[in-house]
Amino acid sequence: MQQISRMLTKLFQRARLEKPGQVDPRAVEFTLSLLIAMYDRAGTGYVKTRSAAAALISLSGDTLLAKYRALFQFYAVPDGKKTLITRSALRSLLTDLNQVPAVVGEGCTLSCLEIAIHDCFHGVLNAAIVEEKFLSWLRSEPAVLLWLPTCYRLSATEMVSHQARCR
Helix, strand or coil: CHHHHHHHHHHHHHHHHHCCCCCCCCHHHHHHHHHHHHHCCCCCCCCCHHHHHHHHHHHCCCCHHHHHHHHHHHHCEEECCEEEEEHHHHHHHHHHHHHHHHCCCCCCCHHHHHHHHHHHCCCCCCCEEEHHHHHHHHHCCCHHHCHHHHHHHHHHHCCCCCCCCCC
């Protein structure tokens, strides 16, 4: 928890410099509370850094493609000149990401995760996939992660303004 708290402190300090007056002084406290609610329901005082990073990436204001690439990099393993994601790494990623909607009662079941993994690896004979295959699967908007592009689209529409007047 201390490591994650330090990481959040640095993150929000940088954000305050980039956007003065737009970062709540309690952002670290609120974000840490959210991460604890998602990943430490048993109250152990321990949250995996990778799980916290997955949540922060998914909730960031970055583009979907940037989020997908960052998630791949966090969970993939180097294999010579390539970086690959295995079924077990994908299972870990989906389990971690499933905690984001689960915190508000919208998570999916383990069988839902297994179906998503099967779909991602459909037609793949190897034990792992490359980033392009992973990104292609994510662009198909698998049901298990449908909340991610939906949240992105909702946040993107907040900045849209129409110069129309209503009567």
